[in-house]
Amino acid sequence: MERKDIIVIGAGVIGLTTAIKLQETGKYNVSILAETFPTDPKSIHYTSHWAGAHHFSHATEEKQKAINKETFNVFWELSSPGSPTESLFLRHIETEYREDVLKADVAKTLETMPEFKYLSDLPFERVKAAYSLRTLTIHPPAYLPYLQSRFIAAGGRTVRGSINHIAQVIEGGTHAFDVSPYAYAGSSLTNNGSKGPLAVIACPGIGARTLGGIMDEKVYPVRGQTLLLKAPWLDYGRVMVEADGTFTYVIPRPGGTVLIGGTGDVNDWYPIPREETSEDILERAFALVPDLADPALRNGKSGLPPVPSHKHGPPPVSEGEGSIPLSTLKANIVEAGCGLRPAREGGVRLEVEWHAASKDKEATRIPVVYNYGHGGFGYIASWGSASYALKLLEDALAQGPQQNSEGQSKSADYSTVDGSIGGN
Ligand SMILES: Cc1cc2nc3c(=O)[nH]c(=O)nc-3n(C[C@H](O)[C@H](O)[C@H](O)COP(=O)(O)OP(=O)(O)OC[C@H]3O[C@@H](n4cnc5c(N)ncnc54)[C@H](O)[C@@H]3O)c2cc1C
Known part of the structure; x- marks a missing residue:
């Protein structure tokens, strides 16, 4: 059977918007896997709760300008007088x-x-x-739950979990996070033959600094x-x-x-x-x-x-x-x-790498699309970044895994960068 499952890591404004964009294509079954969700108590682990959030773009780089403009146009439409979403803005x-x-x-x-x-x-x-x-x-306390409910209404699912390494989802999708060892002691702790997803989209915000398999030291x-x-x-x-x-x-x-x-x-x-x-x-x-x-x-x-x-x-x-x-x-x-x-030297990371769950599981290699590092403009760039991530995903799926110079496939230790843009 054709695999359609996609895992989005992160339920901040970037993860939620990207998950909606993917789910609303009607082509994928998207699950958001995250530690913190919009209606959780505010904390330092979830930046989206704390934003202003206004749209005031000072971008000068062409791609970033286009991303921010696309986002503004979506917000303008959602906030139009008489629209059901007007009160979120x-x-x-x-x-x-x-x-x-x-x-x-x-x-x-x-x-x-x-x-x-x-x-x-x-x-x-x-x-x-x-x-x-x-x-x-944009009114974060209302807008973020709106994003989550729009995603669920489109058929998406949400799973709570704290991920140590992206290999955990590359191997078994959300399965390791769906089960509770206490409620289902015994057989359900095995992977039950669960399949890995078609792709992972990583939107962990500041978590990109510490999440295994990413650990991006450019993030600060x-x-x-x-x-x-x-x-x-x-x-x-x-x-x-x-x-x-x-x-x-x-x-x-x-x-x-x-x-x-x-x-x-x-x-x-x-x-x-x-x-x-x-x-x-x-x-x-x-x-x-x-x-x-x-x-x-x-x-x-x-x-x-x-x-x-x-x-x-x-x-x-x-x-x-x-x-x-x-x-x-x-x-x-x-x-x-x-x-x-979540700032990043060199700007936003919008890139694809092909990862395997481990070196002896090369058959599990899938594209991992990164969408993080939006600093002080995550709302301003949210819809445009989500479109860009979708395009990176679809191009990667169409082209298939990249080969390194020896013609061997690559695991999580090696990466292929298929596209990138800088932030403002
Ligand atoms: C004071 C302030 C004002 C701001 N004002 C504006 C503004 O006016 N306009 C604007 O556009 N932006 C503004 N921003 C910036 C904006 O808030 C951020 O750019 C944006 O919230 C980043 O969203 P995110 O989804 O990348 O990260 P987050 O909102 O932090 O979400 C990260 C998600 O990843 C999950 N996660 C991370 N690591 C893991 C892990 N290991 N396992 C499982 N889940 C994980 C988290 O649980 C969370 O769900 C402001 C920020 C601040 C602090």
Whole structure:
């Protein structure tokens, strides 16, 4: 019988989107195998929970630009007014202020966005460029379960498991993870003649650094810390990029909350929010968007003392009475969070290798498609990356296993790279 089983490792935004893309072709039986799923408690092991997530692409490399644009078009369609998925998104105007000069190639990407315009009215002297555009926020707590249920509705299955080495799924598919040694002691612990899958698609995010058979040392974390605040009155987004690289963002979400950040700490694995960082984020975000304060306070009903001075300079817009202390915002904090952006030297890994479960099992060789290393743009690139992974898979299946120079087949220790792209 023709094999159609495909295992997708990972249930973050990349794994879920890729699994949908494969399952919805109608040609494959796709299973997602992952340690963490969208409705699990938030943790450092699952970055997708912590994203903003807005679509704001600064890509300059042609393939990455195309991937991000394809994704934006899918989001735009899903968020169209009246569509059943509209509530997963918030379309809004976002403004970016820069203390450095906007590079021409980045500008070219941004200029393709709806309602893009340069702003001549710069809020203060050190800002060298300002522009606004219409984009959208993707709401992770709603969007990720939507992806999972769309996948299941299309016939996909999900299996929970922690994989030590990709050889475990190359040999027996999800079988080793479907059974419980305690519930089914005895014969079901054998592999029951289970067959390996047709292919594996690896979307483990930061897990690519430690997952056996991949262990990609080019993968490293860029830790991002955030605060989620109640601010149902806020309907615009704002980003500030300072000359020293410090970036601050205020991203409104559907449902009346707003995510503020940001930090980008390279090789910082610390798994919980640091209090001093939260204070700094709150201060920067409030300076950037005084409208974070409750309108009732801004209308001068509070009689509060002036805003404390802050190292990041005066706010870009007038504060009205300018009499609201930072501490009033604290009452609106819902959650502090942090996640590890799965960055990678050389950019995203979108490649195929042919792997066998072990050297004495060459007959089990199958394509393994990698789709990880999306750093701070996993949502922005999700649909385009999934299309690219599908194409890599279908090309690999059509061409068959690659041979090395001696004409011998290759096992997991050796790889053939069939295609790659760089990230931004
Ligand atoms: C603060 C912050 C803000 C961000 N803002 C944005 C934004 O505005 N826009 C944007 O596009 N991106 C944003 N990002 C980046 C985005 O969140 C990531 O690029 C994206 O979530 C990566 O998704 P992923 O599926 O690759 O990884 P993850 O979401 O981490 O998923 C990895 C999956 O692999 C599984 N896995 C890993 N190893 C194993 C194993 N050994 N066995 C079994 N399962 C395994 C995990 O359980 C999980 O299911 C932000 C990130 C942060 C931290």
